Amino acid sequence: MWVLYVxxxxxxxxxxxxxxxxLFFHQYLFHVGSIRAGDQVRMFSSAFLHADIPHLAxxxxxxxxxxxxxxxxxxxxxxxxxYVASLVFGNMLSLYMHRDHPSYTAVGxxxxxxxxxxxxxxxxxxxxxxxxxxxxxxxxxxxxxxxCTAGKLALTISLLRxxxxxx
Numbered sequence: 001m002w003v004l005y006v007x008x009x010x011x012x013x014x015x016x017x018x019x020x021x022x023l024f025f026h027q028y029l030f031h032v033g034s035i036r037a038g039d040q041v042r043m044f045s046s047a048f049l050h051a052d053i054p055h056l057a058x059x060x061x062x063x064x065x066x067x068x069x070x071x072x073x074x075x076x077x078x079x080x081x082x083y084v085a086s087l088v089f090g091n092m093l094s095l096y097m098h099r100d101h102p103s104y105t106a107v108g109x110x111x112x113x114x115x116x117x118x119x120x121x122x123x124x125x126x127x128x129x130x131x132x133x134x135x136x137x138x139x140x141x142x143x144x145x146x147x148c149t150a151g152k153l154a155l156t157i158s159l160l161r162x163x164x165x166x167x
Contacts, residue, residue, distance in 0.1 A: 001067075001068065001071060002076075003071070003076050003079060003080060004063070004064065004067045004068070004071065004079075007063065007083065008060050008063065008064065010048055011048050011050070011056065011059070011060060011109055012056065012060070014028075014045075014048035014049055015048065015049055015050040015056045018049045018050070018107075019052075019053075025049060025107075028041070028042060028045035028046060028048075028049055029042065029045075029046050029049055029105050029106070029107045030042050030043070030046035030091060030094065030095075030104075030105060030106040030107060031103075031104070031105045032095060032098050032099065032101055032102050032103070032104045032105075033102030033103060035095060036095075036099075036102065043088065043091045043092070043095070044087065044088070044091075046091065046106060046107050046108075047087045047091070047107075047108065047109045047111065047112055048109065049107040049108070050107055050108050050109070051107055051108065055107075055108060059108060059109045059110060059113050060109075062113050062117060062129070063109070063113045063116060065129045066113075066116050066117045066119075066120040066121075066127075066129070066140070067079065067116050067120075069119075069120040069123050069124050069127060070082060070116055070119045070120050070123065073123050074119070079116070082115050082116060082119050083112045083115060083116060084112070085115065086111050086112045086113075086114060086115020086116070087109070087111050087112035087115070089111070090110070090111020090112065090114065090115070091111060093111075094106060094111075117140070120140060121140045121141050124140065125140065125141055126139070126140075127139075127140040128140055
């Protein structure tokens with residue numbers, strides 16, 4: 001579980017720095033024009049920045065809630081592979097979708113966290129998540145559907161089926 005805590009810490013540290021230093025924030029956010037001009041680090045760094053504290057908290061609560069199932073079933077290395085692959089492929093999809101919009105920007109770990117959520121749902125579809133003061137668990141599959149866009153869902157499921165789930 002140490003890898004989960006490291007990822008959460010990296011997200012909190014990078015986001016906090018971005019909250020305090022707008023130049024830092026703009027230097028590392030996902031920006032189509034900059035990426036197409038060769039600043040490829042933004043494809044990765046943008047996933048550790050968040051727009052505000054609620055954005056950061058929601059992503060980290062979701063990660064913390066769903067990651068243990070993936071780590072327990074697949075191990076640390078495969079968990080990291082799913083996280084990083086979902087991050088990269090999610091950003092590649094965003095870059096493709098917005099290729100004609102050079103001023104498009106984005107931040108957040110949603111692509112990476114979504115990959116973990118969907119892997120967890122594949123492993124434990126009956127699982128649930130408790131949010132805030134709601135006394136009942138939200139079924140994992142409903143939480144996952146509410147979090148996604150159709151393209152990211154299809155990409156993530158395809159990635160997981162091809163790479164991790166035997167046919």
